[in-house]
Amino acid sequence: MSSTFGQLTYPEISAQAEALAAAFKQLEAQKEWVTRFIGNPAFDEVIFIGSGSSYYQAQTMAATYKKWVGRPASAHPSSEIYLFRDAAAVPGRNYLLVGVSRSGESTEVILALESVKGVAGWTTCGITCHEDSKMAQMTECLVSPLGKEKSTVMTKSLSSMTFMMQAAAALASGKPELWAEAARVVEADADVVKAADSFAKSFVQEHDLHKFIYLGMGAYYGLSQEACLKIKEMSYVWTESFGTLEFRHGPKSIVEPGTLVCLLLSETARSYELKVAEEMKAYGATVLVVTAYKGDDTAFADAVFEVGGRELSDEARSVLYLPALQYIGFYTALKKGVDPDHPRNLTQVVKI
Known part of the structure; x- marks a missing residue:
């Protein structure tokens, strides 16, 4: 085994507490995003989309949103929305499509967001670690400022984005006890x-x-x-x-x-x-x-x-x-x- 193995991945796993704290602080500055998007009762359903790890964290985000906010939410691979949207979402409802992407550059999430542009009943937003990414330029995004990674596998980026969206759901719920839970997670x-x-x-x-x-x-x-x-x-x-x-x-x-x-x-x-x-x-x-x-x-x-x-x-x-x-x-x-x-x-x- 080479002594150089894991030199990127190890410090990124180990730095996730700092990434969570930075995401929590950033969310304070982006409370208007919560009001406009996932906290907006005008949407009939929130759909979280991502690919690979981003899809898996979208599942946790959707489960948390349903439990805490008490409104419909689902999670799908980005490609399902781009290629099989009618199988994922019935017509006649007002959807919020939330793109989840560490880089904000994944082709599938970009295609999915673009595919609903101008379509009646669809609004987009996102969460990423890169504020200058293509996704962040095309739709308004929450940004995990210390989630950026050099390694290929997602570790602190996933932890911090998952936490940030959960904390956003706590705000959207209007329940102070859930926001307090998010604060305790940062401390722990x-x-x-x-x-x-x-x-x-x-x-x-x-x-x-x-x-x-x-x-x-x-x-x-x-x-x-x-x-x-x-x-x-x-x-x-x-x-x-x-x-x-x-x-x-x-x-x-x-x-x-x-x-x-x-x-x-x-x-x-x-x-x-x-x-x-x-x-x-x-x-x-x-x-x-x-x-x-x-x-x-x-x-x-x-x-x-x-x-x-x-x-x-x-x-x-x-x-x-x-x-x-x-x-x-x-x-x-x-x-x-x-x-x-x-x-x-x-x-x-x-x-x-």
Whole structure:
């Protein structure tokens, strides 16, 4: 393994607490964006779109928006809106289309936004890390100022944009307690990042795994897909993600010794989800539980990573799950002798 491996990715994962704090401060300056767009009751539905990691965080954004704001929202790959819009959105409704793109240059999100320009009932906006990008020039965007990255894989950009949109949803909800939850996440994140680093390094060193399964529900389903993509991009291992209870309906047949089942545990469905993880342990899986807190009910697991924030909602706590998932991908790559900075076949911006 080269000593130069991971020189871009590691500091970017490690700097996400600062990126969250900067996004929170920036949102204070962009409160009018919230009023005009996701907080505007004139829209019948908010549609979040992105590609790859941006689509997965769009799923968490949509789930949070529905729960907190109490209005319709959905998430789609950008290409679905560009090429199959009628299958994603019925006519006669007033839509807000929110583009999600780290670079603001992804061809598919640009095409999707352009495809509804001038179409009755469609308004666009976005979120990005680059204020001078093509997307930011064509529509009004929230900007995560410290989310910019040199690495190919998304880490602090995804964490900070997901958090920023959730904080925007807290504002749109008009509920001060949700804004207070966002503030507590900013305060907690640095300690979580530090703890996640040492935890993930030890976990990867101590376990030899050849299959990786990530499970999550609600706002955590998008995170499970993102965790799956992170380790796939960085280390090229075989991995999948599923809704936690859905995994029992057929896919569990792939579980065997050497399989990691990583459960992103919610408090909403804690007892149900832990039953699934315990079942997978009985089939020979190595079970990792990422959770607000350890308890007697998690004692069966091979490893438990606590993020804290038990008093927070599942949605607010979600970005605190990301550092451990990102570091596991990073340290798995190093263990396999793969450079996470330069994944094969990948570029930072995908263009058609």
